[in-house]
Amino acid sequence: MTAHFNHTIIASTDAAQMAEFYIELLEAERQPSWGPFQNIGIGGGVLLQFATPPMQFPSQHYAYLLDDAHFDRAFALIGARGIEHWADPQRQLAGQINREHGGRGVYLLDPSGHYLELITRPYL
Structure with a gap:
């Protein structure tokens, strides 16, 4: 089976602000969020998850x-x-x-x- 990219976590200083920025810029769709993740969807069913890690990145x-x-x-x-x-x-x-x-x-x-x-x- 060919692998398909499914999701990634993007380290964020402010997860909610990042999600809004990407929603507007990429015309992405808001997805259900859970735990520390603010989630959006882009083409191909790819999920971008924004979260603030406990360390610098x-x-x-x-x-x-x-x-x-x-x-x-x-x-x-x-x-x-x-x-x-x-x-x-x-x-x-x-x-x-x-x-x-x-x-x-x-x-x-x-x-x-x-x-x-x-x-x-x-x-x-």
Whole structure:
């Protein structure tokens, strides 16, 4: 059987704030939450669980594939909220998007400091 990605826990400084941020940016669906987890669902039945761990955590990188219309809406939200963003992961090209791999992409930080990448075309 081929493995399918099912869920991940994303360390958060404020789990509820993170869930709301991702719901808006990714147009995700709120899912039932339990224990320390604030849960949302994205495409392919993937569950994102936000929780505050009892220790400091390093920043992670999460990339999301969006269709062009969703990218436009997400980028408009980034602009409307004044969220700092870059065309590159090194954060040298501030306020820009890239046109890599035949699509568009942008990098930003979520409320807990994780690097998000929104792209319209997969790398492979």
